[in-house]
Amino acid sequence: MKTGLRITAFAAALAGAFGTAYGVGQAFDPVVAERPRTHEDRHPSGAAESERGGSAAHAPGGLQISEGGYTLDLDTPTVTAGESAELRFTVRDADGRAVGEYRREHDKELHLIVASRDLVTYRHLHPERTPDGTWSTPVDLPRAGGYRVFADFTPDRPGAENLTLGADLAASGPYSPRELPRSSATARVDGYDVKLTGTLTPGRASELRLTVSRDGEPVTDLQPYLGAYGHLVALRAGDLAYLHVHPEGEPGDGTTRPGPHVSFTATAPSSGSYRLFLDFKHDGVVRTAAFTVETGQAVAEEAGPTSPDPAESPGHSDDGHGH
Structure with missing residues (x-):
């Protein structure tokens, strides 16, 4: 999974769904993370790319539904808050064909993240793929509102690079915005x-x-x-x-x-x-x-522990459908 330059500057407004209005994001510069040396050969850092003449500022990933000739086709754009649903999607190439071959990275062909706009709810999922290229995974989102779906993968094709594509997901139901949890060590x-x-x-x-x-x-x-x-x-x-x-x-x-x-x-x-x-x-x-x-502030050592709502950030078992 590429992390040499793996971040997005995401700016979008998710309009009202089922009578609910969601927040508007602001655009910022991209975040850059340095890759551990054990992965540099497969996922070079920005400095290494610059030495080879590459660009250290890639097009933002995650905020885009299409990039590099690939598109995230989200078949389930809405779910109902508090109810289990099957989240289905397909990664398509430039010709509209479903991608059926991926490089395994960290034991998986594709990693899926679902996060609420207020960053209170988070799910790290590992969906399963059918022979026709359709991915699916159960998901249960506890609260109504706007969510972002991130698909992190590398097609198993010559010259293909790691991508993070993003799409909006809405959970219907009564909506009440929540503040970002306080900083804690x-x-x-x-x-x-x-x-x-x-x-x-x-x-x-x-x-x-x-x-x-x-x-x-x-x-x-x-x-x-x-x-x-x-x-x-x-x-x-x-x-x-x-x-x-x-x-x-x-x-x-x-x-x-x-x-x-x-x-x-x-x-x-x-x-x-x-x-x-x-x-x-x-x-x-x-x-x-x-x-x-x-940013710019050391994490407060004296801050007390936070106790997240289990429904907001649960653990998971080894069945491959976690968080």
Whole structure:
């Protein structure tokens, strides 16, 4: 999954659905994340691309429904809040044909993220593909409002690059906007505490370290999940700019330990608020810890843990249909 330059500047307005009006995003500069060295050959960093004469500022991904000759065809543009639904979509090439071959990255052909406009609800899904190229996965969104669907994939075709395509999704029902959760250094989920240290600095690479503990004891036996000990997705408040990074090192490389620390390096060229979602696996279950971060400000050590509504950011099992 490409993260050398993997972010979008998303600006869109989702008009009223079922009598409900949704918020309008603002456009910002793209967010850039540095790729761990273990993945540089497949996913070069912006600096490496510049050395080869490539552009460090790719067209924004995630905000576009079509890019590089591929289109995200969302067959399910609306669902009903609080009810399970089958989310169906197809990735089509420039000729309108369904793409049927993908490169496996981090154990999956395609990764799907669904996030609400207010960044309170988050789902990291792994849909299944039928022989005709149609993808589908169950989804249950707890609240009415506007959502963004991100499909992260690489077609298995010569010269194809990793893409993140985005489409709008509406959940019908009574709608009440919610404020962005407050900034906090610790998130609590299913009895686990995850502590975030570091500063997200505009224009400069910085380390974000997440430390997992349970009952006051560090968790030193995290399990590999999609080829890593943790996955981090960052979404910028206001425009839902999308960044999917992976930790430094990987299981089995001889140096990376299975916890309690999982570190990431990222650069945010614009000021603002970001919502971070960490997926980690322990005791056979994948859980999600969520944080709000303000750029240029160290995460407050003394801040108390936040307890997300389980319906807003649930964990998932190994059935491939998580969050």
